[in-house]
Amino acid sequence: MSLCHPEVGNVSCGACCGLFNLKLQPKEFKTLLLERTSEFQSTVDFEVRHTFPIYRKERETKEVFIPKKDEMTYNCPFLGYVDSAKQRIGCMIHPIFTGDPKSQNFSFYGASICQAYDCKNKESALADLWETFFVEVAKDSVEYSFLSADHIFSSAIERYFQLIHLNIDSMFQEFRLELMDLFRTRLQTSAEKNFTSFEINYESFSDLEVLEDYFTKELGDFWKEWKEGFSKKNPG
Ligand code: SF4
Ligand code: SF4
Incomplete structure (x- = not known):
């Protein structure tokens, strides 16, 4: 499987x-x-x-x-x-x-x-972790497909954790609920995007500023709200 x-x-x-x-x-x-x-x-x-x-x-x-x-x-x-x-x-x-x-x-x-x-998410080194996580988040196969195909968003959040010096394990464990919150909101914004999984990521997500712009564009005000909650749990 x-x-x-x-x-x-x-x-x-x-x-x-x-x-x-x-x-x-x-x-x-x-x-x-x-x-x-x-x-x-x-x-x-x-x-x-x-x-x-x-x-x-x-x-x-x-x-x-x-x-x-x-x-x-x-x-x-x-x-x-x-x-x-x-x-x-x-x-x-x-x-x-x-x-x-x-x-x-x-x-x-x-x-x-x-x-x-x-697709990129299937090829990812973290594919097994994403699989288990997406099964938890998705209510049905349509939602699961939206999540699985959206490799740019997954790679952006991986990069975010990397840039704030948190390891990937913590993303799937300690911050699992926060991650879930983020992806449930993502499902609302991705419904209009009609992902095929063929989308090309032209961004290298080189620094936090680029990621901020990306997440704000994709999630609107929710990103700021999420980040504030996340910062309280992880004052860094
Ligand atoms: S888009 Fe979905 S069905 Fe296609 S390879 Fe990726 S995970 Fe599999
Ligand atoms: S493109 Fe059509 S034939 Fe090919 S795997 Fe998908 S459903 Fe099957």
């Missing part, structure tokens, strides 16, 4: 399959995923290969009217719920379900890209 599909909890991530490229509200994402899942289950037969492209074409036609963040980024309709409780997001044509190692070739990206892509 991995950041994409955590060992524990009922959440998983599907951000890099293009979900958040669609300009929808959190509950509309769930509705869309439920619709895809239901249509996939009732029309695709793993033994009948032409049912895969028919499903894809049908969904692409239905979803073409949903506004996108970036017209050049594809939204894969094979992303749906992959557990019976319809809580975990995943690839409905993953080989573990189809038994065919190449079944993702029915998608736009193709099996080699689908299976090789790892």
Whole structure:
């Protein structure tokens, strides 16, 4: 298991399959995923290969009217719920379900890209710690996907702790509640951002001033409030 599909909890991530490229509200994402899942289950037969492209074409036609963040980024309709409780997001044509190692070739990206892509947070040395933490913070897979895809915010907070000379362990232990507070607020501001995980970080976060600007831009007044509370707990 991995950041994409955590060992524990009922959440998983599907951000890099293009979900958040669609300009929808959190509950509309769930509705869309439920619709895809239901249509996939009732029309695709793993033994009948032409049912895969028919499903894809049908969904692409239905979803073409949903506004996108970036017209050049594809939204894969094979992303749906992959557990019976319809809580975990995943690839409905993953080989573990189809038994065919190449079944993702029915998608736009193709099996080699689908299976090789790892986002920055998944590649991070702290991926396991972030995974456990995001499972705790997220109420569902849509929130979990927002958190997992937002690698710039995670790297900014890692850098913040580094620059104020606190080790990363303390961030996940002693300051876990503060971190949680920060990320719950982040979820409110990130809902409009439609992360794909492909975002490029053009900032090196070289000093605290740059980070201050970044956090203020991303969190508004909450950043100041959070920092004041944090400073009381950690007078430094
Ligand atoms: S965005 Fe990252 S964590 Fe999410 S599914 Fe893709 S690779 Fe996995
Ligand atoms: S086929 Fe590829 S892009 Fe589509 S849901 Fe599966 S892993 Fe994601």
